[in-house]
Amino acid sequence: MTDEEDRRKQQGERRHPSDKDETAMPRRAHDSSRVRAAIRTELEEVAEESLGTQTETRPVPRVISVENVTLSFEETVLENVSFAARSGETICIVGESGTGKSTILKLLLRLLIPDQGRVAIDGEDITHLTFDDALKVRQKMGMVFQGAALFDSMTVYENVAYPLREHTDLQEDEIEARVREKLEFVDLEPHKVMEQLPSELSGGMKKRVGIARGLANNPEIMLYDEPTSGLDPLTTATITYLILKLQRELGVTSIVVSHDIRSSFRMASKIALLANKRIGFFGTPEEMTGSDDPYIREFLGGF
Ligand SMILES: Nc1ncnc2c1ncn2[C@@H]1O[C@H](COP(=O)(O)OP(=O)(O)O)[C@@H](O)[C@H]1O
Ligand SMILES: [Mg+2]
Secondary structure, eight states: OOHHHHHHHHHHHHSOHHHHHHHHSOOOTTOHHHHHHHHHHHHHHHHHHHHHHHHOOSOOOEEEEEEEEEEESSSEEEEEEEEEEETTOEEEEEOOTTSSHHHHHHHHTTSSOOSEEEEEETTEEOTTOOHHHHHHHHTTEEEEOTTOOOOTTSOHHHHHHHHHHHHOOOOHHHHHHHHHHHHHHTTOOHHHHTTOOGGGSOHHHHHHHHHHHHHTTOOSEEEEESTTTTOOHHHHHHHHHHHHHHHHHHOOEEEEEESOHHHHHHHOSEEEEEETTEEEEEEOHHHHHTOOOHHHHHHHTTO
C-alpha cells in the first residue's frame, strides 16, 4: 500500500459510517431507477421554480432573441421566425427532419446571417458584427454537435481541452483542472476516461464527453443539436438529466434541437415547434399537450 492509499484509508475510517459506505459504493450512473428518480425530482424542482418566476415582478432578461428571421438557400427555409429564451430557460426546438432546426443553431452561432430580421444575444444584435466580434459572441456559447462529433484521433482529455487551447491562455495545470471538473460534472471518472480515444467509448459516453467539451469555457449558453438521437431510452434519460442539471446547477440557458418529443417534454421550459418554415407553436409542454390545434395533435401522435 502506498502512503497516499494509506492516508486515504485512514481518513475513510475516521469518516461517518454512511459516508464511508458512499465512497465504497460503485458508481451507478446507469441504474435506471436512480436516474428516473433523479429526473422526477429535477422536474418537480423545475416546475416549482417556474411557478416561482410567474409571481416574480422583476422581468427575466432575454438571453437569446430571434426576431422575424427569414432565410433562404435555394428555397426559403425559415420565414418570419421569432422566439426568445430568457435567462436559465431550456428551449427545445422540435420539428420534422429538414425543417430548419440546425439552421437556427447556425444563426445563433452567426455561422449564418439572416436575409431579414435579427438575432440578438444578451441584447446585442449579432447580425452585422465583424468577424472578430462574432467570435467573441460565440465564446459565450458551448455547442454540442450532432452525433457528439469528437475528434477521433484525440484523447478524451484533448477533446475537452480543445476549446480552452483555442480560446484561452490557461496554463496546462489549469486546463487539466478544468477538464477534470467538466468530466466529473457529466458523471465520468476523469482518471478512467482521460486517456481513452473516442472509439473506445460507448455512444452515451461520447455524448457526455461532447457536453463536457461544450462546457469547457464555462459558457452562459449551451446549444445542442439532437443530443439524444441514436441513443437507447436509458441513455437518453441520463443525457436529459444532465441537460436539466446544467440548467439547475449552473443556470445555463439552453437551446436543444431535437426530434425526440419525449425527452423534449422532460427538459423544456418552452417548446418551439417548427413547421412549414415557421414557429407553429411556442409554449410550455403543458400548453402543448393541452392544444387542440390539428397539426400539433398530429405531431404529438400518441404522446
Ligand atoms: N448550407 C446549406 N445550403 C443549402 N441548403 C441548406 C444548407 N443548410 C441547410 N440547407 C437546407 O435547409 C433545410 C433545413 O436544414 P436543417 O436546418 O439542417 O434541417 P433540420 O436540422 O431541421 O433537419 C434543408 O432542406 C436543407 O437541405
Ligand atoms: Mg438537423
